[in-house]
Amino acid sequence: xxxxxxxxxxxxxxxxxxxLDVDGTLLEIADTPSAVRVDRELLELIGRLFRIxxxxxxxxxxxxxxxxxxxxxxxxxxxxxxxxxxxxxxxxRLWIHAAxxxxxxxxKDALLPVLNRHP
Numbered sequence: 001x002x003x004x005x006x007x008x009x010x011x012x013x014x015x016x017x018x019x020l021d022v023d024g025t026l027l028e029i030a031d032t033p034s035a036v037r038v039d040r041e042l043l044e045l046i047g048r049l050f051r052i053x054x055x056x057x058x059x060x061x062x063x064x065x066x067x068x069x070x071x072x073x074x075x076x077x078x079x080x081x082x083x084x085x086x087x088x089x090x091x092x093r094l095w096i097h098a099a100x101x102x103x104x105x106x107x108k109d110a111l112l113p114v115l116n117r118h119p
Contacts, residue, residue: 017056018049019080022068026059033063038071050077055090065094 020026023036026046030036050057058078061068065081065088068074079088087095 016053017058018053019058019060020046022059022061022063022072033067036071043072043074046074046077060084 023029023033026042027036027038046057046059055078058080059068059072059074060080062083063071063081065079065086068079068081076092078090080086081088085097085099087097089095
């Protein structure tokens with residue numbers, strides 16, 4: 001993976017909110033989802049940003065919220081799991097949005113021709 005110059009994020013302030021992607025951004029991609037390793041220093045940095053920004057930090061992932069909690073151990077942080085179908089807000093409330101009926105079938109039907117062209 002090609003990496004460009006490292007840029008510093010904007011300073012944390014009460015006018016900003018930080019939405020941070022987990023896999024492939026905060027954490028390196030691994031051979032399997034369970035093989036991902038979390039650096040303690042990263043967790044401390046996220047916790048510090050959470051405090052400095054007045055709690056305006058959320059982590060976003062394709063993983064489920066329960067997987068994120070297990071992986072990161074961050075029970076207070078707002079999270080968006082399964083690409084937004086699950087959300088935990090800053091008050092700790094969990095919001096689950098069911099996929100519309102037939103959505104999975106429609107996605108599968110749209111992807112099958114593409115996948116069949118690339119074995």
